[in-house]
Amino acid sequence: MKAPRSKATWIRWAGTLLTLLLLGYLAAQQDWDTLRASFRQIEVWRWLAALGLTLLSRLAVALRWHVLLASAQPRLRLSQSMRLTFAGLFAANFLPTTIGGDVVRLAGAVQLRMDAALSTASLVADRLIGMAGMTLALPWGLARALDAGMPVLQSAFLSLPGLFQKIRAFAQNLLEHFRFWARKPAPLLISLGFTLVHMACLFSSIAILLEGQGQSIPWLTIAGIWSLVYFITLLPVSINGLGLQEVSSTLLYAHLGGISMEASLTLAVLLRALQMLASLPGALFVPDILAAREGKTQ
Template sequence: MSHQPPAKTSRSFNWKPIFQLGGTLLSVILLIGLVRQQGWEEVVAAVRRIPLPVFLLTLGIMLLSRVCVVLRWYVLLRSAKAPVSFKEIFELVFVGLFASNFLPSTIGGDVVRLAGAVMLRVDAGLSAASLVADRLIGMAGMMVMLPAGLLSILNNPTAGLSGLLAGFLPFSSRWFEKIRQFLSQVLASLRHWLRHPLGLIGAFAATLGHMGCTFISVSLLLKAMNSPLDFWQIGGLWSLSYFITLLPISINGLGLQEVSISYLYHTFGGVPLENTLTLSLMMRLLFVGASLPGALFLPLLVNLRKNKPDQTL
């Protein structure tokens, strides 16, 4: 009896994690280079100018912004008649934030939320659609501030929009097709909530609250370092950094967010480099600190990992 060798199954190697790891390392190296170029002593001096009460106040505001994120997803799910409570969504969002900040290579925040929603007997398709809608509404909120960021670039004497646009002109047709596909996906993801606009309005109001808390935190830190900016300029430059950080070249935007914040606020906001470096590092610390309450729900994370669904976003 002849034995035939088993058929070989071809598996395509996933380069994305390696690419993101390389992007993260490069971003962190650039950030360290900026700090060394400016001087560790000046950065440390800028940190020391921030009084402890101001830091604690910004941490409290950042926690409030996370509650707004909880409210945004909760409103979306409840408007879709999902049988969830605010307490359940609060726990899921915070354990997801904790997973994103402390376990980036094993499980992501959206995976936690998706798995948790399915465990709460929310339809898997609705759970995934609500997470996509949650992200899109967050992006829509930041797009409101984008014109203010572009205006800051135009008002800078060393930068102009013409050079910025020139780099994109050769790719106009390709980007037009990508935008068209993206908009069609947006409409498909928001299909249910377009029929129930009150859910979208409530979720958008929650994301505006989240953004306001973030911008107030930035404003307080800059004032403490004697480098105040007006609210609209803070929001506009932050929105530019937000969209840069969305590029899938770094794990959780680590390094990329800090470099983009430092560059944008220094180049187009006129903030001294040592202060922008301090701002970026302090905001990362605040993000991490605001996710620490998720540690209280670690048993939930263990259960989610044991029962992780196969669906991916």
């Protein structure tokens, strides 16, 4: 007998449907000839360059987690953590269910007979390091919101000193709970370095796609706006950020970046497509991981 869906799950499904409908509404309001022109004017080399940068950013994300996990469990091979990371990315992009990417990664780590507690801790630390990296770009995004007169984001900007204090307190609490990495901070710093590589690739791919549409935004502005998109997609109102990422990036790049709505919408769709393409290698590994996970829960 299947367990009833939780209230949070229903909220996420409803939020996903709502944001997808809103995305469809935004698309319907645009000039379709202009949208098609936006797609067509992007040269092939820009598509390939953006895809290459997206793949490189995925590799950086995989290395970020590998450094943390391998420092605690030295017998882990790089090929194993790569396989688990891409399986998680594929699950997050193609399996919009309650089985998220981190669940797949954890299930795969347990199958490899890794310590479950340390594997869980490494996933939490991996997420927090990714969040810390995006926080570094956040001031530029909030500054743009302040200039644009967006009240909600203005209040976030004004509370930035308090935000950093909370992040610092949370980081100290994290180190207390993850004593292993507190004693060996090098893996944390290396992982943060891979996060910065991931971010640089992501922001550069956005710049390439925008310039291909005849739009130009300073690189730091691109970074700051995407950091806002990132934190918005952390809200638990959508399955894996589906729809929420596209709507927020469309609106924020149009209103804060000063580009056309058509170009912003094109960018949002292309970024999702690139993320899905870059996660396709994970399709080779997800079935075995999920099958083993289901076998243990039966």
